[in-house]
Amino acid sequence: xxxxxAEIGVFGGSGFYSLLDxxxxxxxxxxxxxxxxxxxxxxxxxxxxAFLPRHGKSHSLPPHMINYRAxxxxxxxxxxxRIIGPCAAGSLAARVKPGDFVVADQLVDRTNARKDTFYxxxxxxxxxxxxxxxxxxxxxxxxxxxEQKITVHERGTVVTIQGPRFSTVAESRWFSSAGWEVINxxxxxxxxxxxxxxxxxxxxxxxxxxxxxxxxxxxxAPVTHESVIEVFNANNARVKxxxxxxxxxxxxxxxxxxxxxxxxxxxx
Numbered sequence: 619x620x621x622x623x624a625e626i627g628v629f630g631g632s633g634f635y636s637l638l639d640x641x642x643x644x645x646x647x648x649x650x651x652x653x654x655x656x657x658x659x660x661x662x663x664x665x666x667x668a669f670l671p672r673h674g675k676s677h678s679l680p681p682h683m684i685n686y687r688a689x690x691x692x693x694x695x696x697x698x699x700r701i702i703g704p705c706a707a708g709s710l711a712a713r714v715k716p717g718d719f720v721v722a723d724q725l726v727d728r729t730n731a732r733k734d735t736f737y738x739x740x741x742x743x744x745x746x747x748x749x750x751x752x753x754x755x756x757x758x759x760x761x762x763x764x765e766q767k768i769t770v771h772e773r774g775t776v777v778t779i780q781g782p783r784f785s786t787v788a789e790s791r792w793f794s795s796a797g798w799e800v801i802n803x804x805x806x807x808x809x810x811x812x813x814x815x816x817x818x819x820x821x822x823x824x825x826x827x828x829x830x831x832x833x834x835x836x837x838x839a840p841v842t843h844e845s846v847i848e849v850f851n852a853n854n855a856r857v858k859x860x861x862x863x864x865x866x867x868x869x870x871x872x873x874x875x876x877x878x879x880x881x882x883x884x885x886x
Contacts (some may be wrong), residue, residue, distance in 0.1 A: 624668035627698035663866035679779040681803035682880025690811040707823035734807035755820035762863035774799035778806035
């Protein structure tokens with residue numbers, strides 16, 4: 619394996635700007651422009667890992683301005699075949715409490731005008747996204763979270779909103795009434811672009827707050843960025859321990875279908 623390479627990639631979210639102890643930082647150039655920051659390369663349990671904070675190390679990129687294509691392409695270019703994508707998220711269900719982790723199994727896109735595909739032609743390509751998250755990696759995440767004695771919801775639908783603004787009360791109630799559990803600003807198109815590049819992708823949503831329109835919960839105040847970061851910082855160590863456990867247990871062989879996502883997807 620080349621010097622500037624990795625097997626596993628990690629995207630850091632709000633408040634999560636470093637992961638590895640001893641790193642070599644590399645600048646990766648892509649056909650889609652610059653990624654959010656330099657990529658930190660290091661090792662966990664003898665496995666090569668690439669870490670990239672999706673908002674940049676100084677959190678200079680709001681969710682609607684992230685170059686998701688460049689970030690995903692940079693990981694693929696480094697040899698990554700699996701990506702762990704933790705994120706700060708709000709709860710749309712009373713049973714999903716701040717401090718809980720949700721290993722999402724479904725996704726709803728409510729963003730607009732984001733560059734969300736690598737395939738603009740001339741070969742028309744339709745990639746299946748019926749099941750957005752890698753089942754093998756989801757199982758690893760659930761096991762690692764349980765090992766850390768963290769309350770985990772083994773399924774959940776995350777709705778991705780455009781940002782940078784938070785939802786209105788009416789929007790939040792609409793999402794809750796649909797039965798969705800989690801709200802976030804970055805899962806789409808990040809998860810989908812990983813699929814287009816035939817990389818496995820798993821999300822761990824760290825619940826930082828109840829979304830503003832949630833009914834049945836007393837005293838829900840409008841969410842603020844400051845409150846989100848406060849909870850995320852308090853749980854940063856737990857997130858890192860979960861990721862380290864996942865990497866340590868990561869089997870060499872992929873048993874999912876993520877690596878063959880392009881099979882039958884092209885019309886020629």
